[in-house]
Amino acid sequence: NAGVTQTPKFRILKIGQSMTLQCAQDMNHNYMYWYRQDPGMGLKLIYYSVGAGITDKGEVPNGYNVSRSTTEDFPLRLELAAPSQTSVYFCASSSFSGANVLTFGAGSRLTVL
Amino acid sequence: EDKVVQSPLSLVVHEGDTVTLNCSYEVTNFRSLLWYKQEKKAPTFLFMLTSSGIEKKSGRLSSILDKKELFSILNITATQTGDSAIYLCALYNQGGKLIFGQGTELSVKP
Secondary structure (H helix, E strand, O other), X not given: OOOEEEEOOEEEEOOOOOEEXXXXXXXXXXXXXXXXXXXXXXXXXXXXXXXXXXXXEOXXXXXXXXXXXXOOEOOEEEOXXXXXXXXXXXXXXXXXXXXXXXEEXXXXXXXXX | XXXXXXXXXXXXXXOOOOEEEEEEEEOOOEEEEEEEEEOOOOOEEEEEEOOOOOOEEEOOEEEEEEOOOOXXXXXXXXXXXXXXXXXXXXXXXXXXXXXXXXXXXXXXXX
């Protein structure tokens, strides 16, 4: 199984550009999450989804959008990139809340210049 | 607002020492608490705790949850340089929201 696949692994953006970080899982997990991690810090929840068609804001949603049209995919869109969005982004999934641990993607390192 | 606070934020010890990492929380509709280890890549799972007072153990690592006082501890005995990492505490609530603390950066010196 591939698990959770994130693309791209690295990206450099200019201020004001937009992009989408892709996340796909092949484990039929209902719950999916996007986190960002700044150097030396923990993970901050951006958005999460408890099933196809359902998304909810996390701790730091401003400047981001998500959609969940299928169980497998949970893309994260950055509109009008800002230097404050320079970070490592992790996508994760689990089968249902609380009873199973997260499976993480490998991470996407984004730099906004 | 749900919150997870870890302490200390960083810790330097020598090989062979025992360390205790702390995680306190405030959450509506607690579901479970998880501990992760992170070494320069995605976090890897250590423990999931749902019940108070029941110790989970894996080798030199152990963890326990106190749902009355709203905290958990992670113990590492006989530390080794390979234990150097960021240790993350995370909290699930009933609605599926999973939030992390700031992490404790542990450095084990030879």
